[in-house]
Amino acid sequence: MRNCDIVIIGGGPAGLAAAIAAYDNGVKNILILEREERTGGILNQCIHNGFGLTRFKESLSGPEYAARFIEEAKKRNIETLVGTTVLSLSKDKTITAINSTDGVFTVKAKAVVLAMGCRERSRGALNIAGTRPAGIYSAGTAQKYVNIKGYLLGKEVVILGSGDIGLIMARRMTLEGAKVHAVCEIMPYSSGLKRNIVQCLDDFGIPLYLNHTITRIDGDNRVSGVEISRVDENKKPIAGTQKYFHCDTVLFSVGLIPENELTKGADIPLSPRTRGAVVYQNRETLIGGIFACGNVLQVHDLVDFVSEEAEIAGRGAADYVLCGSGEKSPIDTTNGRNVSYVLPQKIDKNVAGDVKLFFRVSNTFRNCTVKAVSGEKTLATRKKKIAAPGEMETLTLGSNVVESVSEPITVLLEEEN
Amino acid sequence: MYDCIVIGGGVVGGTILRELAKYKLHTIMLEKQSDVCMGQSRANSGIVHAGYDALCGTNKAKFNVAGNKMMKEYCAELGVKYRNNGSLVVAFSDEEKSALKELKSRGEKNGVDGLKVIGIKELKKMEPNISEKAVGALFAPTGGIVCPYELTIAAIGNAMDNGAELLTDFDVVRIEKRGETFDIFSKDGREVKGKMLINCAGLGGGKIAALAGDDSVRVMPRKGEYILLDRESGNFVSHTLFFAPTKLGKGVLVSQTVDNNILVGPTAVECDGTDTTADGLKYIMEKSREMCPNLPLYNTITSFAGVRAFCDRHDFIIEESAKVGNLINCVGIESPGLTSAPAIAKYVAEEIICKRLLPEKNEKFNPVRKPDYFFKNLSAKDKNVLIKRNPSYGKIVCRCEQITEGEIIRAIKENPPARSVDAVKRRTRSGMGRCQGGFCQPQVAEILARELGVLFEDVTKSGIGSELVTEKIK
Numbered sequence: 001m002r003n004c005d006i007v008i009i010g011g012g013p014a015g016l017a018a019a020i021a022a023y024d025n026g027v028k029n030i031l032i033l034e035r036e037e038r039t040g041g042i043l044n045q046c047i048h049n050g051f052g053l054t055r056f057k058e059s060l061s062g063p064e065y066a067a068r069f070i071e072e073a074k075k076r077n078i079e080t081l082v083g084t085t086v087l088s089l090s091k092d093k094t095i096t097a098i099n100s101t102d103g104v105f106t107v108k109a110k111a112v113v114l115a116m117g118c119r120e121r122s123r124g125a126l127n128i129a130g131t132r133p134a135g136i137y138s139a140g141t142a143q144k145y146v147n148i149k150g151y152l153l154g155k156e157v158v159i160l161g162s163g164d165i166g167l168i169m170a171r172r173m174t175l176e177g178a179k180v181h182a183v184c185e186i187m188p189y190s191s192g193l194k195r196n197i198v199q200c201l202d203d204f205g206i207p208l209y210l211n212h213t214i215t216r217i218d219g220d221n222r223v224s225g226v227e228i229s230r231v232d233e234n235k236k237p238i239a240g241t242q243k244y245f246h247c248d249t250v251l252f253s254v255g256l257i258p259e260n261e262l263t264k265g266a267d268i269p270l271s272p273r274t275r276g277a278v279v280y281q282n283r284e285t286l287i288g289g290i291f292a293c294g295n296v297l298q299v300h301d302l303v304d305f306v307s308e309e310a311e312i313a314g315r316g317a318a319d320y321v322l323c324g325s326g327e328k329s330p331i332d333t334t335n336g337r338n339v340s341y342v343l344p345q346k347i348d349k350n351v352a353g354d355v356k357l358f359f360r361v362s363n364t365f366r367n368c369t370v371k372a373v374s375g376e377k378t379l380a381t382r383k384k385k386i387a388a389p390g391e392m393e394t395l396t397l398g399s400n401v402v403e404s405v406s407e408p409i410t411v412l413l414e415e416e417n
Numbered sequence: 418m419y420d421c422i423v424i425g426g427g428v429v430g431g432t433i434l435r436e437l438a439k440y441k442l443h444t445i446m447l448e449k450q451s452d453v454c455m456g457q458s459r460a461n462s463g464i465v466h467a468g469y470d471a472l473c474g475t476n477k478a479k480f481n482v483a484g485n486k487m488m489k490e491y492c493a494e495l496g497v498k499y500r501n502n503g504s505l506v507v508a509f510s511d512e513e514k515s516a517l518k519e520l521k522s523r524g525e526k527n528g529v530d531g532l533k534v535i536g537i538k539e540l541k542k543m544e545p546n547i548s549e550k551a552v553g554a555l556f557a558p559t560g561g562i563v564c565p566y567e568l569t570i571a572a573i574g575n576a577m578d579n580g581a582e583l584l585t586d587f588d589v590v591r592i593e594k595r596g597e598t599f600d601i602f603s604k605d606g607r608e609v610k611g612k613m614l615i616n617c618a619g620l621g622g623g624k625i626a627a628l629a630g631d632d633s634v635r636v637m638p639r640k641g642e643y644i645l646l647d648r649e650s651g652n653f654v655s656h657t658l659f660f661a662p663t664k665l666g667k668g669v670l671v672s673q674t675v676d677n678n679i680l681v682g683p684t685a686v687e688c689d690g691t692d693t694t695a696d697g698l699k700y701i702m703e704k705s706r707e708m709c710p711n712l713p714l715y716n717t718i719t720s721f722a723g724v725r726a727f728c729d730r731h732d733f734i735i736e737e738s739a740k741v742g743n744l745i746n747c748v749g750i751e752s753p754g755l756t757s758a759p760a761i762a763k764y765v766a767e768e769i770i771c772k773r774l775l776p777e778k779n780e781k782f783n784p785v786r787k788p789d790y791f792f793k794n795l796s797a798k799d800k801n802v803l804i805k806r807n808p809s810y811g812k813i814v815c816r817c818e819q820i821t822e823g824e825i826i827r828a829i830k831e832n833p834p835a836r837s838v839d840a841v842k843r844r845t846r847s848g849m850g851r852c853q854g855g856f857c858q859p860q861v862a863e864i865l866a867r868e869l870g871v872l873f874e875d876v877t878k879s880g881i882g883s884e885l886v887t888e889k890i891k
Contacts, residue, residue: 035813035816083811083812085813085816087819096797098800098804098811099811099812100804100808100809100811101808101811102811103800103804103805104797104800104801104804119851119852120855122718122719122851122852122853122854122855123853124717124718124720125717125718125719125853127644127693127717127720129693129694129698130692130693131692132691133883134882134884138855140855141854141856141858141859144859145885145886148859149859150889150890151873151886151887151888151889152887152889153886153887154887155887176890215695216695218692220882221878221880221883222882222883222884237695
């Protein structure tokens with residue numbers, strides 16, 4: 001068994017930024033474990049641009065954004081094992097991993113950062129009726145085939161779900177000569193970023209069918225068509241509203257699920273709302289010394305936020321290694337009216353500094369106010385012209401505000417009358 | 418010239434092929450699809466039935482009880498997952514409870530051991546998640562579960578390891594009988610000659626018999642839809658839970674699988690096709706919730722459908738055709754066909770083929786086929802031995818089921834060879850987990866292209882016409 005100060009599980013944008021931040025905060029003995037053959041994670045297949053607008057004030061492609069962090073990690077000589085899959089993690093921070101060179105091996109860490117990312121919800125999970133031919137892909141898998149492997153998947157496409165990857169793939173497939181007949185979204189709003197709706201659908205004349213879902217997939221060896229239907233307010237298909245598209249390809253962009261199998265294996269408490277770990281503001285989970293960041297913690301829409309969150313976790317892990325864990329004085333945060341979740345779920349008042357609350361609203365609202373309140377006190381407030389579930393919101397609480405709080409903090413959205 | 422030609426690569430054909438490999442016989446299997454185990458053996462409940470359902474004196478009763486008794490050792494030899502989890506037929510009224518007694522006495526007449534009618538208290542103890550409305554159950558301790566495709570593929574693989582041959586994509590379009598010889602032609606112009614023709618063509622059983630000159634066999638399809646839940650919910654039930662049986666079959670069941678998923682289904686609709694329907698899936702959800710109201714259906718990872726082939730006799734037909742000599746029909750093998758298969762195979766080999774052809778024993782027959790699949794179940798030490806010998810076992814390809822590149826390469830190379838993504842999936846479980854191949858499918862396709870020496874664009878999901886990609890981007 002080898003020993004490490006910090007082991008980081010996952011070498012995508014979250015893992016890389018966490019490693020760099022931990023290093024810069026004084027911990028040099030860091031090991032990144034990455035299951036793919038190179039670091040960079042899902043950014044490697046995101047060849048479109050628009051990454052880094054917030055962080056670098058310029059528009060980078062996914063690989064370019066990743067390269068900046070890979071370069072920084074390299075400069076610091078942070079050890080990375082690629083082609084290495086973590087098989088299990090225990091509460092005492094022992095990690096069992098496997099690769100072709102070292103076989104099955106264990107690492108004992110002082111602190112662990114979970115940065116495993118997420119997976120896509122598959123067609124199977126939706127119980128969509130029909131056959132199971134070739135030509136059905138989740139959007140991210142399609143992206144890998146097209147952008148990494150360099151192959152076309154089909155010519156006539158229907159997409160279910162208006163998540164960002166689905167929107168990006170609608171444009172990508174169109175640019176490669178395919179006809180995207182429709183993007184169906186079961187909700188009354190898109191879960192993707194507004195800019196992606198405009199740049200990926202509107203600019204190419206691809207129709208977005210809100211309140212619609214695929215009700216049947218046909219085809220024997222290969223997809224031959226899909227039936228879509230309008231849904232009612234309970235998301236049940238309405239008889240008589242069917243529309244049929246002949247197509248050879250169906251893409252699913254119906255949600256991302258944080259990959260918390262290792263987290264569950266270590267009995268780390270998860271939030272049913274985010275499907276990620278419950279964390280303090282330094283991204284420490286309820287198991288001391290184990291931190292989480294990026295899409296394994298909450299599904300982000302901008303990688304810039306992932307990097308920011310990962311740096312918090314990296315600093316937290318470094319502090320834990322160097323100073324140990326102090327007594328905690330926790331205050332809970334909860335989602336109130338029109339808000340679906342808030343992160344961090346706990347704030348340790350004994351840790352100094354501002355706290356940035358990340359949250360998502362539960363529907364599309366215009367002219368509204370987002371607020372953090374505690375008891376009778378309003379801690380922070382911001383007016384919004386528009387707020388949508390597809391765009392993560394933030395509110396920052398100053399350190400003096402955090403110190404003064406004695407009751408749970410609720411984040412809510414008020415509509416203007 | 419072959420001694421025996423087995424048509425159909427399902428569990429019945431597969432176990433017969435293996436049984437025949439125990440003799441010095443020149444044997445071949447012909448399969449219409451691109452891989453074996455593509456029909457009803459692929460998608461069914463995977464239950465090793467105890468044998469109380471079948472009417473006394475039927476082939477179903479006889480072979481079910483015999484097959485049940487053989488299954489444990491049979492699976493052990495082949496390295497196939499089997500578990501003796503026990504079955505419960507759950508009653509929801511006093512009327513149904515008295516029907517259980519009838520079922521019990523029928524089972525006892527059929528030779529089923531250990532049957533016991535239990536009350537609600539004991540049932541609750543065995544299955545804490547059972548509905549409050551249940552009043553009791555028939556407990557069949559000999560009931561079990563097995564992986565149906567693993568069993569079929571392993572039996573065929575073991576037969577091939579012992580000398581049997583296999584032709585896939587062999588769609589039989591013409592059969593000529595010249596004297597004592599069958600001459601069989603495929604759609605693509607291949608020809609195979611043999612003395613004994615064993616018709617295990619499942620849904621195609623009627624067609625094959627008719628091509629050979631026997632138009633008396635009628636086989637009809639009955640579709641069944643299923644829903645499969647994530648391993649995370651795998652301990653929700655531990656036994657196989659049945660409703661009291663009806664005329665259409667055993668109804669919707671809720672069961673653990675050998676891979677620790679939860680399987681619910683099937684429906685029973687008399688039609689062909691393996692498509693799922695909104696109504697069918699809804700019905701399964703409703704019925705399974707009647708059995709277990711808190712069933713975590715939100716943890717669904719996939720739904721699918723399979724077809725059962727039944728014939729108007731409503732019993733297995735396992736006999737030489739009355740019209741065509743040396744044509745052995747094994748048709749109408751609906752449930753409990755999977756359980757019965759090893760016993761049917763033994764009967765066909767010993768009582769029909771051997772008596773006709775009088776073959777010598779194959780002294781070299783090796784019944785053991787121990788795959789190093791299930792790498793994830795090995796100890797760390799054993800894993801490291803394997804990785805040292807072959808580093809590809811250190812590369813996890815399917816993260817959800819922890820399947821290594823080594824296992825995938827092996828599935829492509831060993832008998833019967835996997836040549837498509839789905840074929841790899843049935844042999845290794847790669848792509849059967851919670852992401853349903855989202856991550857591993859492109860990698861599996863790449864390994865297939867490399868190992869088979871074909872272009873990436875020629876790799877299929879499940880045979881010609883199901884290519885994963887259309888063309889290379891210029």
